[in-house]
Amino acid sequence: MTDWHTEVTYFQGTAMTDTTATQDKARAILKQLQKRLGTVVQTSPEVLRLVTISLLCRGHLLIEDAPGVGKTTLARALSQALALNMKRIQCTPDLMPSDITGISVYNSEEHKFHFMPGPVFANILLADEINRATPRTQSALLEAMAEGTVTCDRKTYPLPDPFMVIATQNPVEYSGTFPLPEAQLDRFFMRISMGYPDARQEVAMMMAQLNGHPLSALEALLSEATVKVLQKQITKVQVSEPVATYISELVRATREREGVRLGASPRGSLALMQAARAAAFLQGSEYVDPEMVRSLLEPVLGHRLVFRDNTLNYPENRRSFWDSLLASVPVPDYPGDLEPGFD
Known part of the structure; x- marks a missing residue:
């Protein structure tokens, strides 16, 4: 029996204690999850880290990139590794x-109506090419993503727990697409881009598929109960009041920048704080470091902003914007030396 299997088995029980050993085992499991995803999709460790952070924070994930780089494969690999109920919808204009x-x-x-649940009633909903669906159909996900419920005929039905939407879209293809409105984008916890693999990764990808796709050999690692326990671990990470203030000031600064037409919402502040807690947990830290906050600005806030300069709509063009924003907000002291103000 492998070490990772022993650690997963440890999480199957219901009587979990909040010990350092428990958190170490949780990090070992998450590291194994990232390793398994890396055997299926050739991408950077940073992308896999961000996917793991979204999972820990119960956040919805938007994967935006050019065709053929593995967006859908990454989403399917995550679903398969988690052993959760996954449904996939191919978004088209007639959906x-x-x-x-x-x-x-x-x-x-019976002379009465019965509700027939749609594919959204799953632990993970993969919405492929979400921007090919019409705005009316896109809006069907708003309640589900924000509240975890679906309302039909004046009745509200709860969605499974955990529930996560993973959506993909191609940002360079505009024919037959409907850009996601700001309200829809704001409900995505993160937006990530995988980018093209480097030369070594591309060769490794080809060699791995000589005898079939590695996705077919990917075994489930985490059960539903294990995922829920792992998601609770980030609540152990403390956020000091100065760091919470720092997050607030960064988000508020996006609303005051001259080149920004619409800044990040308060939901962005909460998402940034939660993402930083998950990042701290993965690093084995009990406190959120300001540097962790700084490193997550683009994936957590980038899609929540509307710029006056259209060139800034592309992540690769926003480096100077974030540098300028960070330079305008004073960095607090290291949170480990401060009294935690939030749990």
């Missing part, structure tokens, strides 16, 4: 809202 949420069907024998 209807009821095709996602479900529909009430009349039963002539």
Whole structure:
């Protein structure tokens, strides 16, 4: 029995104690998860780290990149490794809202309507090419992503727990697409881009698929119960009041920049704080370091901003913007030397 299997088995019990050993085992499991994802998709460790952070924070993930770089494969690999109920929808202009949420069907024998759940009733919903769906259909996901429920015929139905939307879209193809509105983008916890693999990764990808796709050999690592326990671990990470103030000032600064038409919302502040807690947990830290906050600005806040300069709509062009923003906000002292103000 491998070490990782022993650690996963340890998490299957219900009587979990908040010990250092427990958190170390949790980090070992998450490291194994990233390793397994890396055998299927050739991408950077940073991308896999951000995917893990989204999972820990129960956040929805938008993967935006050029065709053929493995966006859908990464989403499927995560679903398969988690042993959760996953449903996939291919977004097209003729996709209807009821095709996602479900529909009430009349039963002539009972003389009443019965609700038939749609694919959104899953632990992980993969929405492939989400910007090919019409705005009406895109809006069907708003309630599900924000509240974890679906309302049909004045009745509200809870979604499974955990629930996560992983959506993909191609940012360079505009024919037949409908850009996501700001309200929809704001509900995504992170937006990431995988980028093209380097020469070594591309060769490794080709060699790995000589005898079939590695996704077919990917075994489930984490059960639903294990995922829930892992997600609770980030609540142990402390956020000092000065660091919380630093996060608030960074987000507020996005609303005051001259080149920004729409800054990040308060939901962005909460997402940045939670992402920083997850990053701290993965590093084995009990406190959120300001540097952890700084490193997450682009994936957590980038898609929540609307710029006056259209060239800044592309992540690769925003480096100077973030540098300028960070330079305008004073950095607090290291949080380990401060009294935690938030749990």
